[in-house]
Amino acid sequence: xxxxxxxxxxxxxxxxxxxxxxxxxxxxxxxxxxxxxxxxxxxxxxxxxxxxxxxxxxxxxxxxxxxxxxxxxxxxxxxxxxxxxxxxxxxxxxxxxxxxxxxxx
Numbered sequence: 284x285x286x287x288x289x290x291x292x293x294x295x296x297x298x299x300x301x302x303x304x305x306x307x308x309x310x311x312x313x314x315x316x317x318x319x320x321x322x323x324x325x326x327x328x329x330x331x332x333x334x335x336x337x338x339x340x341x342x343x344x345x346x347x348x349x350x351x352x353x354x355x356x357x358x359x360x361x362x363x364x365x366x367x368x369x370x371x372x373x374x375x376x377x378x379x380x381x382x383x384x385x386x387x388x
Contacts, residue, residue, distance in 0.1 A: 292320070292383045297353040299327050301383060308375065313339065314358055316381040325376040327351045330360060341366040348376060357382045 290304035302322045309321040331347035336359070344363035349356055358377040364370045 289388045291386045291388060292322075292378065293386050294350040294353060294355055294357070295382055295384050296355045297350060298384070298386075299350050299352040300386075301325055301327055301350070301357065302376070302378060304385075312377055314377055314379040316379045318380045319358060319377045320380060320383075321372070322376045322378060325360075325378065328357065328376075329354075333362060341369055343369070343372070348378070355382060 291300045292302045292304070293300050302325045306322045306324045307320055308323055310318075312319040312321050325348065327350065328348045329351050331349065333344055333346050336343055336345050342365050343361055345359040345361055347356055347359050358379050360376050361372040361374065364372055
């Protein structure tokens, strides 16, 4: 995904930079509002409390993530996967595309 390395994904509400295009792992995820991206790292976020969620691919321990400036709920962080096939998601971030904008460096 080299074409995304010079991009930054920012909060749609306040333009707070949240993730680098270099950390974009997949565009093939779904969330509450629809399409979502999987990132290996995110910044300028606040994690909510841990909770268990039943998602399409199984049960996970997650924490909602919020913009550190405006408080907008952006998606979640995978804390623990109970299915061995889903362990690759642990520590990664789902950010809903409806909540972000793509900006170029």
